[in-house]
Amino acid sequence: DAEITQSPRHKITETGRQVTLACHQTWNHNNMFWYRQDLGHGLRLIHYSYGVQDTNKGEVSDGYSVSRSNTEDLPLTLESAASSQTSVYFCASSNIRAPYEQYFGPGTRLTVT
Amino acid sequence: QKEVEQNSGPLSVPEGAIASLNCTYSDRGSQSFFWYRQYSGKSPELIMFIYSNGDKEDGRFTAQLNKASQYVSLLIRDSQPSDSATYLCAVMDSSYKLIFGSGTRLLVRP
Numbered sequence: 001d002a003e004i005t006q007s008p009r010h011k012i013t014e015t016g017r018q019v020t021l022a023c024h025q026t027w028n029h030n031n032m033f034w035y036r037q038d039l040g041h042g043l044r045l046i047h048y049s050y051g052v053q054d055t056n057k058g059e060v061s062d063g064y065s066v067s068r069s070n071t072e073d074l075p076l077t078l079e080s081a082a083s084s085q086t087s088v089y090f091c092a093s094s095n096i097r098a099p100y101e102q103y104f105g106p107g108t109r110l111t112v113t
Numbered sequence: 114q115k116e117v118e119q120n121s122g123p124l125s126v127p128e129g130a131i132a133s134l135n136c137t138y139s140d141r142g143s144q145s146f147f148w149y150r151q152y153s154g155k156s157p158e159l160i161m162f163i164y165s166n167g168d169k170e171d172g173r174f175t176a177q178l179n180k181a182s183q184y185v186s187l188l189i190r191d192s193q194p195s196d197s198a199t200y201l202c203a204v205m206d207s208s209y210k211l212i213f214g215s216g217t218r219l220l221v222r223p
Contacts, residue, residue, distance in 0.1 A: 031209070040121070042201060042215035043157070050209075058210070090156055099209040100147055104156035 002027045006091050006105040013112055019078040021108050023091030031094045032074040036087040049074055081112045115140040117204050119214035127222050132189040134217050136202030145205040146185045152198045192221045
């Protein structure tokens with residue numbers, strides 16, 4: 001069955017370290033998204049991609065980067081982790097024909113100490 | 114900044130009642146509206162979408178859209194304890210990105 005996975009599911013890191021969160025989907029979707037979810041803020045878009053080699057900044061992109069070298073993966077990198085980046089991170093994907101129907105991964109809970 | 118507003122709740126209703134969840138949006142040009150459900154500790158899942166003014170029904174769920182007043186609502190009839198979750202309203206912008214509200218937590222009391 002097609003799916004979208006994220007790893008790690010939980011991560012504790014120290015301020016200033018570089019961290020990469022993985023997202024892998026087997027839906028063969030062109031569109032992929034990274035969100036963070038914090039209490040009181042809902043889901044906020046960090047970066048998104050509409051295809052290989054395409055990346056775009058979302059609402060809260062400062063301190064984050066992504067790259068898209070293939071259809072299946074969109075890793076999210078925190079260049080220098082800050083305590084304000086403690087959050088739950090969700091990856092999502094959708095296909096061109098139904099871009100609104102986003103399939104979400106299980107989430108990664110990141111704690112920056 | 115385009116915004117989607119929801120009351121955070123919790124909205125508490127007894128089992129069997131109608132739960133009414135509301136959402137307002139700021140971008141008058143928005144065309145597409147979505148409701149996602151998120152159980153505690155889980156990821157969001159799409160349950161309804163609506164494009165046209167009026168009502169759209171799917172089983173126990175009804176989405177209502179009023180573009181003139183810029184609000185979207187979700188009605189859940191015959192609410193069950195299993196409906197207890199956070200309901201996220203989302204609006205699609207012109208570049209196919211979803212803008213989410215902060216969600217309304219629904220609690221259905223047995």
